[in-house]
Amino acid sequence: MIEIKNLKKSFDDKAVLKGVDVTFDDGKCNLIIGSSGSGKTVLMKCMVGLIKPTSGGVLYDGDDFVSMNDVEKKTIREKIGMLFQGGALFDSQTVEQNVMFPLDMFTNDKYAKKKNRVKQVLERVQLKEESYHKFPSEISGGMQKRVALARAIVLNPKYLFCDEPNSGLDPQTSLVIDKLIQEITQEYNITTIINTHDMNSVMEIGDHITYMHQGEKEWEGNNKEIILSENQKLNDFIFASEFLKDAKRMRTIQETGEIPKDMPAGVKDAIEEKLNVDLDGDGHIGSPGKNGPPSKE
Numbered sequence: 001m002i003e004i005k006n007l008k009k010s011f012d013d014k015a016v017l018k019g020v021d022v023t024f025d026d027g028k029c030n031l032i033i034g035s036s037g038s039g040k041t042v043l044m045k046c047m048v049g050l051i052k053p054t055s056g057g058v059l060y061d062g063d064d065f066v067s068m069n070d071v072e073k074k075t076i077r078e079k080i081g082m083l084f085q086g087g088a089l090f091d092s093q094t095v096e097q098n099v100m101f102p103l104d105m106f107t108n109d110k111y112a113k114k115k116n117r118v119k120q121v122l123e124r125v126q127l128k129e130e131s132y133h134k135f136p137s138e139i140s141g142g143m144q145k146r147v148a149l150a151r152a153i154v155l156n157p158k159y160l161f162c163d164e165p166n167s168g169l170d171p172q173t174s175l176v177i178d179k180l181i182q183e184i185t186q187e188y189n190i191t192t193i194i195n196t197h198d199m200n201s202v203m204e205i206g207d208h209i210t211y212m213h214q215g216e217k218e219w220e221g222n223n224k225e226i227i228l229s230e231n232q233k234l235n236d237f238i239f240a241s242e243f244l245k246d247a248k249r250m251r252t253i254q255e256t257g258e259i260p261k262d263m264p265a266g267v268k269d270a271i272e273e274k275l276n277v278d279l280d281g282d283g284h285i286g287s288p289g290k291n292g293p294p295s296k297e
């Protein structure tokens with residue numbers, strides 16, 4: 001668990017974070033959303049120690065990272081995995097070498113043990129052995145993201161930070177990467193924080209969503225609550241963003257009664273709840289057995 005306590009950050013006299021309080025739980029995909037300049041990246045950088053906050057706390061399982069000395073901070077950093085925007089793979093190293101890099105840096109393990117661990121995580125992200133000796137330029141964008149994810153989890157992190165994990169990917173590949181991050185988060189009970197602009201991700205894997213607006217936490221909730229939220233700023237943000245296409249789809253559904261084939265299940269369920277109708281005829285409003293009232297048949 002990571003707790004952010006009254007976190008403030010100013011650059012000169014410009015307040016960028018104005019006292020943020022939020023808790024990110026284990027085993028959950030915690031998404032941070034908000035328009036450009038709202039403070040998402042500064043918040044994430046304060047959490048991993050790349051920026052020193054002006055005041056407030058960042059508690060990793062109860063221990064305040066901000067007030068730790070360098071040795072203590074190192075023990076926390078060793079438990080953090082990071083998936084950078086664009087993947088940030090080393091172009092001149094093979095897939096296997098890229099994933100082995102953190103093991104070379106932070107462990108004294110023998111080569112055979114490291115190789116075995118690399119194989120294990122590459123298998124976990126479903127990368128075929130034939131790509132292990134390829135260079136990043138020789139594999140697709142989706143495969144590069146898998147490699148970057150494998151590298152982020154190779155040291156068994158307790159906390160995983162992902163900055164725009166879907167940037168540059170098509171919607172279908174984005175969904176695959178989202179699902180992979182979600183599965184890994186649940187499987188290893190990781191506290192995962194994802195900075196994203198992708199509303200499909202919000203609907204698919206948003207266990208907990210923090211909406212940032214002008215340096216403040218304006219709203220928090222899950223992917224069902226976000227659709228039903230009456231928060232005006234949040235709704236303005238949602239409808240001004242990529243989600244517009246889903247809003248349009250919603251209108252299409254209302255007008256024609258047809259669900260677009262490529263609509264993610266989470267979006268469909270949320271729209272069912274918003275409209276209070278069973279669009280796909282599965283006998284439920286929202287996801288079966290979990291959310292929403294039973295359909296009125």
Ligand SMILES: Nc1ncnc2c1ncn2[C@@H]1O[C@H](COP(=O)(O)OP(=O)(O)OP(=O)(O)O)[C@@H](O)[C@H]1O
Binds near residue numbers: 034036039040043
């Ligand atoms: N090192 C810095 N020095 C001065 N101002 C900064 C610095 N880093 C960020 N800022 C300012 O802080 C504000 C918040 O920036 P931040 O990068 O956190 O936004 P964001 O929500 O992540 O936006 P985006 O979605 O575009 O990445 C912006 O006004 C930015 O100019």
